Amino acid sequence: GQNIDQPTEMTATEGAIVQINCTYQTSGFNGLFWYQQHAGEAPTFLSYNVLDGLEEKGRFSSFLSRSKGYSYLLLKELQMKDSASYLCAVKTTDSWGKLQFGAGTQVVVTP
Amino acid sequence: GAGVSQTPSNKVTEKGKYVELRCDPISGHTALYWYRQSLGQGPEFLIYFQGTGAADDSGLPNDRFFAVRPEGSVSTLKIQRTERGDSAVYLCASSYEHGSPLHFGNGTRLTVT
Numbered sequence: 429g430q431n432i433d434q435p436t437e438m439t440a441t442e443g444a445i446v447q448i449n450c451t452y453q454t455s456g457f458n459g460l461f462w463y464q465q466h467a468g469e470a471p472t473f474l475s476y477n478v479l480d481g482l483e484e485k486g487r488f489s490s491f492l493s494r495s496k497g498y499s500y501l502l503l504k505e506l507q508m509k510d511s512a513s514y515l516c517a518v519k520t521t522d523s524w525g526k527l528q529f530g531a532g533t534q535v536v537v538t539p
Numbered sequence: 540g541a542g543v544s545q546t547p548s549n550k551v552t553e554k555g556k557y558v559e560l561r562c563d564p565i566s567g568h569t570a571l572y573w574y575r576q577s578l579g580q581g582p583e584f585l586i587y588f589q590g591t592g593a594a595d596d597s598g599l600p601n602d603r604f605f606a607v608r609p610e611g612s613v614s615t616l617k618i619q620r621t622e623r624g625d626s627a628v629y630l631c632a633s634s635y636e637h638g639s640p641l642h643f644g645n646g647t648r649l650t651v652t
Contacts, residue, residue: 529583
């Protein structure tokens with residue numbers, strides 16, 4: 429099976445930087461996704477990593493280390509609208525269509 | 540363009556009743572997924588379709604749950620003899636092909652009383 433861990437909640441100030449960590453234990457790892465979910469809304473795709481390293485997309489960056497079973501999502505220049513839950517999800521080779529999600533990290537941005 | 544559409548947005552039913560939840564994926568997306576999400580949790584995989592066939596139904600909790608996608612587009616999730624523990628938000632997602640990022644609908648909030 430898979431075990432995906434991420435912190436439950438993080439609080440940061442507008443304009444600051446926040447790093448959300450995700451660790452996973454799985455066999456047949458085949459990629460990691462980050463999704464953003466505002467309360468009462470659908471998850472929306474943020475980033476995808478399958479190789480080690482950093483992927484940068486505007487204010488958001490995602491990092492992966494396959495050997496350590498570790499990823500992080502970095503949110504820079506935080507805005508109030510970034511207050512949301514951030515979900516880490518792992519894909520494995522034994523089921524191409526299935527994503528295993530973590531419980532999500534609730535980020536609260538304060539003025 | 541239109542995103543993934545799910546109906547109804549809310550459904551309240553009594554324990555023991557039968558319900559159907561509908562998903563209309565993004566046009567041209569061959570892969571369709573059903574997940575369910577409880578409060579404070581991440582989405583939990585139920586079933587995945589590639590075209591008309593269920594490629595992986597390992598997440599369906601028991602035989603009260605069934606899903607179809609007869610023409611490779613719209614899908615219906617069917618729950619028989621509903622139980623209070625079935626209460627959750629049922630999310631549908633589609634992707635251009637398996638392995639591509641999932642595009643989620645806004646979900647159907649099912650409440651079993």
